[in-house]
Amino acid sequence: MGYINPLLQLPAGKKLLELPASERQLIENVMRELRLQANDEADKAWKRRKGPMAAYWRAVATYARHIAHACSQRNVRGHK
Template identity: 80%
Template sequence: MGYINPLLKLPAGKALQALPAADRQRIEAVMRDLRNQANEEADKAWARRKGPMAAYWRAVATYARHVAHVLSCGTKGAV
């Protein structure tokens, strides 16, 4: 990623990184699916002119991406 992930600064973000690799991989896969699905929902909401719901789903997608990235880094990316 081209920025500093804000979750890396939180104790919960560090706890995610401390999980066993197999657990991190499973949760990361779910977070990436969540991101994709939330982006699809955002696109649908935008097409229906439901701006607040589109913004909500974009935020869900962003947080899912942040979590997935924290998990993909493991302990090597800890701040």
């Protein structure tokens, strides 16, 4: 991602970077799976003309992507 992840500016986002690499990898994998599933739900909602639910699921997908990306970053202790 070609930007500064806004989640990493929050105290809880910074705590993600403190986790061991193995734990961050697990969270990253779950968040990437959640992103795919949320995008599928958004597509279904849009096809049913349920705009608010489509927007909700797109937001879930976006936050999941941000969290996954944050988990993939090198932390201050040098873990990757």
